[in-house]
Amino acid sequence: MAFLEVRNACYSYSKGTPFEIKALDNCSFSVEKGEYIGVIGHTGSGKSTLMQLLNALVTPDSGSVLLDGKDINADKKTARDTRFRVGLVFQYPEYQLFEETVSKDIAFGPTNMGLSAEDVHKQVLWAAQIVGLPDALLDKSPFDLSGGEKRRAAIAGVMAMKPEVLILDEPAAGLDPIGRKVIMEMIDKYRTSTGATVLLVSHSMETVAAAADRILVLNKGAIAMDGDVQSVFSRADELITMGLDVPAVTRIAVKLKNMGYPVDAGVYSVEEAAKMLTAVLRAKEGTR
Amino acid sequence: MKEQLLKFENVTYRYEDESEPALQSVSFGVEKGEFVVILGHNGSGKSTVAKLSNSIYLPTEGKVFVNGMDTSDENNEINCRKTVGVVFQNPDNQIVASIVEEDVAFGPENLCVEQKELRKRVDEALQSVGMYDYRMHETHKLSGGQKQRVAIAGILAMRPQCIVLDEPTAMLDPKGRREVMRAVRKLNEEEGITVLFITHFMEEAVFADRVMVMDDGKVILDGTPSKVFAQTQLLKKVGLDVPEVARLAAALRENGTDLGDVLTEDAFVQAFSRKMEG
Amino acid sequence: MIRDITIGQYFPGTSLIHKLDPRVKIVLTVLNIAALFLCRNFFSLLLMFVMSVVWVLLSRIPFKTILKGLKMILMILIFTAFLQIFYNDGGTVLWHPVENWDFKITTEGVFSAIFIAVRIVSLILLSTLLTYTTSPTLLTDAIERLLSPLKVFKVKVHSLAMMMTIALRFIPTLIEEIDIIMSAQKARGADLETGSLIQRAKALVPILVPLFVNSFRRAYELAFAMEARCYGGDEKRTRLRVMKVSARDIVMLAVTLVCLTAVVVTSFANVGGFILFERVI
Known part of the structure; x- marks a missing residue:
């Protein structure tokens, strides 16, 4: 039994209207514990929808998503619990910060999990250390941080839930080379200290190739390629035809x-x- | 020497609540028709340059001249902005109108251009960036690259001599980035518009006539792309990188094969095949 | 889903209605709506309903789109029609289930329910058609011109119109943003659907705070961009689209006026009216 499995998932936006858009078309794949997977595809290839499918923010029109063999959309409670086990960092996550202090913002997820105040505090400190936010910043307002620090605080907010699967949608978007490197190092640190599965969604084949062991290529809502980095790159000319940035x-x-x-x-x-x-x-x- | 369209003279700029100035005594000039790229990591002061170049910000010390006009003289404000147009980073936050052609018209409308001429300018600007077929589309439904090209058209319609682009590709996907680069290069090569392009993507600098590297509010390198990208160590030190092609050429050089100054993919392929044949 | 909202949307086109001078279009819409409220019998209402449908046909907006807009108000429609049935007890009694109760359905109740429903549908058709066929910029421009006499009273008509343009432009952007923020907070376990009223209000904080913070950032950046494009708040700016009242505007105006006169005459003289609804008005 696979750890996380997507079976024949289909999903359309604005279903039943003239504006219907097919976002996912019969997607199937499975993920094991501890894997580092890169997910690539151009804008509109269905990447974002696929990511939201994995933590039950999007329910497939047909097909299913299984975590530990159980359907994550079985009922509302399972769906919500799945979100704590499959953490999703959206693009530009710093635009979702809202609390008075950085530590309170990071604590939002763990508190929603129903952890004790003590455990919440422990996980907040742990996450802040993983992303490299110094303690002095934790009592500041998140809106007073620099751009890079805001991004790190927001990612810590998801890491603090210690999800078994961490999905990051273009986590380095808009950052300069140093900023990009720092983010990639944070993800590595999270992986080594938790053994979690990581899915890194990106436009950039370069970033994905350098970090991941396995690559999923999405094209027009379907999985076009699935294999280790070597085997995907051996079809480089196809990647170029798909309009990907190799x-x-x-x-x-x-x-x-x-x-x-x-x-x-x-x-x-x-x-x-x-x-x-x-x-x-x-x-x-x-x-x- | 050619005429300098944009000139910074010992410019220092300090944001109100900051102790350290964002720019420290920066001097440089941009000549007519040049394509200049400014590289620097986030917070190096490169975006401040954009806002100083058309009198949105005024220098704390020093002077900025647009076509010889002092930007700090209030009477020059409109003329400076007409001469130097600025395109910003976030495509969503610089589009004013809901329909493409109405947005492009916004600038010249402010300049009170009369209707017939206005129509012509809007159509030509949209054609220049390849967005004419989208003129009646809703702006919010466009892709990032398309929005950014509409923003460029909005500046073009004011008929500036120089366009300053402040990290116009930072928020775009690779396809959008290519679209914008292609449009900007075309404007420079075919319409002779002076370009000052601010970015942190090294690959976007290889086509420039000149590259300036900024760090800590100062210009630390200024020269042709091949000269600047030869400074591997210094670039690394200020948190930048060397374009992949240049790195590949450098690695081959270490292995004993010198392909010369190659920065672009095509140049590399040509140089390599010459070695193979010769 | 929140993204499916179509109210205030614009569907570009080249139909007769699209091409009308926006000022004339606004005036006609206001006149039509006023006439709709003057209808006192089925004949005049039918006239107005036919006119609304003709407008829709002329605009060449697909019926599917129009129906989608109407779907949003279906509940309101049923509710008001329902109330009308029970609040009218004139005419012949059709159904009176319990002898001593006041509750009964009468012919007049049914008629007035239908009357109200048709009136609301026509009202929605006419008003959505205005935004469906006029670009937001043109709409605000037209409002600016129509309101320009107010300048005498020191009302800043131009600034108001500019604000409207920008607001309309950013509505879709903000809707999309709310959608993303909601998903992102849900991914961190935010619970927006259960709990008491106070708990639910509290659950909105993680959505509203980022929305406001981001809007201020957008406003700040937009202000720079507008300055860079030489905006000075000047009313003398020229416009890409010149508004000119043309022959088709005159014709439409004339046709509408004739119809409206017919509505008023049939209403008050009760021409062709087989039932007179004094109370409905």
């Missing part, structure tokens, strides 16, 4: 391959590409 080195490799050079078009890191291209050049020199 790393520049991959695009270069695909172009060189199309020109007839014996290169591996599935490379995605600069180091790997450099090694591969050097080998290709050496081999050519050898024949001369």
